Amino acid sequence: xxxxxxxxxxxxxxxxxxxxxxxxxxxxxxxxxxxxxxxxxxxxxxxxxxxxxxxxxxxxxxxxxxxxxxxxxxxxxxxxxxxxxxxxxxxxxxxxxxxxxxxxxxxxxxxxxxxxxxxxxxxxxxxxxxxxxxxxxxxxxxxxxxxxxxxxxxxxxxxxxxxxxxxxxxxxxxxxxxxxxxxxxxxxxxxxxxxxxxxxxxxxxxxxxxxxxxxxxxxxxxxxxxxxxxxxxxxxxxxxxxxxxxxxxxxxxxxxxxxxxxxxxxxxxxxxxxxxxxxxxxxxxxxxxxxxxxxxxxxxxxxxxxxxxxxxxxxxxxxxxxxxxxxxxxxxxxxxxxxxxxxxxxxxxxxxxxxxxxxxxxx
Amino acid sequence: xxxxxxxxxxxxxxxxxxxxxxxxxxxxxxxxxxxxxxxxxxxxxxxxxxxxxxxxxxxxxxxxxxxxxxxxxxxxxxxxxxxxxxxxxxxxxxxxxxxxxxxxxxxxxxxxxxxxxxxxxxxxxxxxxxxxxxxxxxxxxxxxxxxxxxxxxxxxxxxxxxxxxxxxxxxxxxxxxxxxxxxxxxxxxxxxxxxxxxxxxxxxxxxxxxxxxxxxxxxxxxxxxxxxxxxxxxxxxxxxxxxxxxxxxxxxxxxxxxxxxxxxxxxxxxxxxxxxxxxxxxxxxxxxxxxxxxxxxxxxxxxxxxxxxxxxxxxxxxxxxxxxxxxxxxxxxxxxxxxxxxxxxxxxxxxxxxxxxxxxxxxxxxxxxxxxxxxxxxxxxxxxxxxxxxxxxxxx
Numbered sequence: 151x152x153x154x155x156x157x158x159x160x161x162x163x164x165x166x167x168x169x170x171x172x173x174x175x176x177x178x179x180x181x182x183x184x185x186x187x188x189x190x191x192x193x194x195x196x197x198x199x200x201x202x203x204x205x206x207x208x209x210x211x212x213x214x215x216x217x218x219x220x221x222x223x224x225x226x227x228x229x230x231x232x233x234x235x236x237x238x239x240x241x242x243x244x245x246x247x248x249x250x251x252x253x254x255x256x257x258x259x260x261x262x263x264x265x266x267x268x269x270x271x272x273x274x275x276x277x278x279x280x281x282x283x284x285x286x287x288x289x290x291x292x293x294x295x296x297x298x299x300x301x302x303x304x305x306x307x308x309x310x311x312x313x314x315x316x317x318x319x320x321x322x323x324x325x326x327x328x329x330x331x332x333x334x335x336x337x338x339x340x341x342x343x344x345x346x347x348x349x350x351x352x353x354x355x356x357x358x359x360x361x362x363x364x365x366x367x368x369x370x371x372x373x374x375x376x377x378x379x380x381x382x383x384x385x386x387x388x389x390x391x392x393x394x395x396x397x398x399x400x401x402x403x404x405x406x407x408x409x410x411x412x413x414x415x416x417x418x419x420x421x422x423x424x425x426x427x428x429x430x431x432x433x434x435x436x437x438x439x440x441x442x443x444x445x446x447x448x449x450x451x452x453x454x455x456x457x458x459x460x461x462x463x464x465x466x467x468x469x470x471x472x473x474x475x476x477x478x479x480x481x482x483x484x485x486x487x488x489x490x491x492x493x494x495x496x497x498x499x500x501x502x503x504x505x506x507x508x509x510x511x512x513x
Numbered sequence: 514x515x516x517x518x519x520x521x522x523x524x525x526x527x528x529x530x531x532x533x534x535x536x537x538x539x540x541x542x543x544x545x546x547x548x549x550x551x552x553x554x555x556x557x558x559x560x561x562x563x564x565x566x567x568x569x570x571x572x573x574x575x576x577x578x579x580x581x582x583x584x585x586x587x588x589x590x591x592x593x594x595x596x597x598x599x600x601x602x603x604x605x606x607x608x609x610x611x612x613x614x615x616x617x618x619x620x621x622x623x624x625x626x627x628x629x630x631x632x633x634x635x636x637x638x639x640x641x642x643x644x645x646x647x648x649x650x651x652x653x654x655x656x657x658x659x660x661x662x663x664x665x666x667x668x669x670x671x672x673x674x675x676x677x678x679x680x681x682x683x684x685x686x687x688x689x690x691x692x693x694x695x696x697x698x699x700x701x702x703x704x705x706x707x708x709x710x711x712x713x714x715x716x717x718x719x720x721x722x723x724x725x726x727x728x729x730x731x732x733x734x735x736x737x738x739x740x741x742x743x744x745x746x747x748x749x750x751x752x753x754x755x756x757x758x759x760x761x762x763x764x765x766x767x768x769x770x771x772x773x774x775x776x777x778x779x780x781x782x783x784x785x786x787x788x789x790x791x792x793x794x795x796x797x798x799x800x801x802x803x804x805x806x807x808x809x810x811x812x813x814x815x816x817x818x819x820x821x822x823x824x825x826x827x828x829x830x831x832x833x834x835x836x837x838x839x840x841x842x843x844x845x846x847x848x849x850x851x852x853x854x855x856x857x858x859x860x861x862x863x864x865x866x867x868x869x870x871x872x873x874x875x876x877x878x879x880x881x882x883x884x885x886x887x888x889x890x891x892x893x894x895x896x897x898x899x900x901x902x903x904x905x906x907x908x909x
Contacts, residue, residue, distance in 0.1 A: 406561075
């Protein structure tokens with residue numbers, strides 16, 4: 151008895167019951183399904199980015215050629231009697247051969263076989279323009295360097311960063327003050343003012359565009375950064391709204407405790423309230439940073455006369471000339487420009503997200 | 514340390530709502546005064562007016578010899594403990610306690626010394642480096658106290674500081690606060706809606722109702738000599754029983770009668786309440802505290818008809834140390850504004866009283882009583898309370 155019991159137990163432990171196996175299998179299937187679905191959605195969303203990435207590695211010709219294959223590739227050429235000639239796919243006697251074209255004719259053309267020059271010139275009857283070129287994969291990493299040099303990337307980056315950070319500090323600081331005022335201080339017309347402020351969100355930018363432009367021209371600010379920076383120093387309705395909502399979640403007793411402790415309103419705001427609003431401030435800062443980084447239209451019109459101080463968003467457009475365009479270089483430059491916001495977002499996303507979900511207020 | 518003085522203090526909000534009416538209150542140096550009343554009665558407002566968090570619209574508030582009506586909170590030399598503690602979540606316990614001292618530009622060594630002493634007193638030395646989030650409710654409460662005592666202020670103001678704690682911890686902190694006050698002897702104004710807290714902690718208790726001060730007295734006096742039905746019903750748990758009755762004289766004896774019950778009023782009681790003479794044959798409100806009853810079987814003295822009443826038991830609550838017996842008498846219930854207000858504080862309307870007067874008696878738990886029994890109760894009539902049926906004021 152004593153010797154058989156343990157072995158029976160071992161068997162009982164090892165044999166997993168049927169229902170458990172099935173449950174686990176179902177669980178794995180569900181996970182697989184969910185993951186596949188998520189991956190599919192992700193792929194869909196990343197498709198434009200993937201296309202941009204691929205384009206950035208193409209030659210200018212391939213990027214402009216709608217017939218060209220999707221992946222970066224280059225037409226193969228062959229050096230024949232001191233000249234670069236194209237290698238084409240030629241259908242001869244029911245098979246397709248890769249031959250270099252040495253004489254282009256309307257009715258017939260002459261080819262040589264790059265692998266077998268001794269075979270001499272092969273004449274093929276037909277329109278050579280209908281033949282597809284032979285291509286081999288070619289990743290144009292040089293595009294990135296070319297893009298960097300062509301538009302003077304460091305200078306664009308400098309202006310973009312300057313613009314982003316200066317306005318970031320101004321916009322967040324002013325919005326925080328305004329939001330705190332709306333969330334805590336009672337003053338006549340508070341509700342009306344707040345409604346007006348929120349109303350500015352609804353106002354389409356196109357409506358204010360011309361009056362603002364006219365005004366800034368009148369005071370002589372066009373062609374400088376001033377019309378882009380100064381208006382952002384006075385708060386922004388989105389930021390004010392977001393921060394106000396967050397401030398409202400902070401108990402009033404905080405300020406009362408601070409005032410009994412001996413702090414004035416400004417000190418209370420800076421030392422007691424702001425440190426508790428870090429998630430919301432981070433969210434607002436990032437929103438603003440991305441906005442400023444991407445802002446294209448305002449710099450385009452206000453800095454139109456001064457090509458030396460435009461930000462990246464406008465600089466990318468330098469590749470679009472009147473008579474030519476370099477989509478591959480635009481994409482390459484865009485990717486370089488993408489790196490900084492991406493890195494910033496990556497490192498701050500945790501705080502950022504808790505700021506958007508205005509809830510995690512620890513009392 | 515200092516005395517605190519309220520002189521004809523009133524508060525009217527900008528919209529015209531009146532929160533406080535003509536409050537006079539004097540708190541001696543080192544005294545612990547509890548401000549108690551139902552929710553919304555203005556007790557917190559009064560405290561916050563003293564703290565400088567609410568504007569004083571009428572009257573004068575003095576701390577020490579100084580009128581503080583127009584002195585900002587930070588210059589009033591008071592420390593406040595909030596209901597939700599209001600600890601700064603981004604600062605460590607040490608910094609929470611040191612913050613006010615830093616703002617006073619005290620030097621670092623002195624700050625450290627004061628915080629250390631306070632932390633030792635409150636036994637929170639181990640948590641000084643933690644943030645409030647990492648503390649339990651009781652520990653946060655101590656930190657909030659610590660933040661107040663490091664200041665060594667003229668007065669402590671406490672706004673329901675124990676109401677966020679669970680029942681057991683509340684009892685413990687109650688006695689700790691009491692001991693702390695004995696040691697520090699700092700003038701304290703303490704606001705609560707819990708009459709047990711008020712009775713156990715206060716040197717004196719001030720009962721406020723609808724912004725009007727009702728009675729300020731020692732807990733004992735408040736309990737034995739409530740000035741009106743409101744205080745009689747508010748102080749004491751279970752609450753005082755109220756019933757409409759009449760005073761009737763038969764020969765040399767005076768009785769109080771209601772329904773089929775007739776209880777003698779002792780001569781000594783009559784003598785101490787000369788005002789009762791005006792109420793002969795008139796309807797008055799009689800107040801009987803639950804503990805004035807005793808089951809006839811458990812009563813040690815001699816039973817007589819003049820001190821007993823019968824009761825048809827509707828419910829018995831056995832608490833071990835005592836038993837609460839509920840019964841009704843076929844007399845219309847007392848519904849005065851005071852009673853309605855007391856009911857409203859418990860979230861109830863006058864309908865719950867029904868059309869009979871309900872009684873609660875606190876009796877010896879060792880006598881077997883069941884619902885539906887008809888029992889005899891002895892009533893200690895030497896401490897009955899009498900109130901005017903219209904005004905609700907006590908008759909003295």
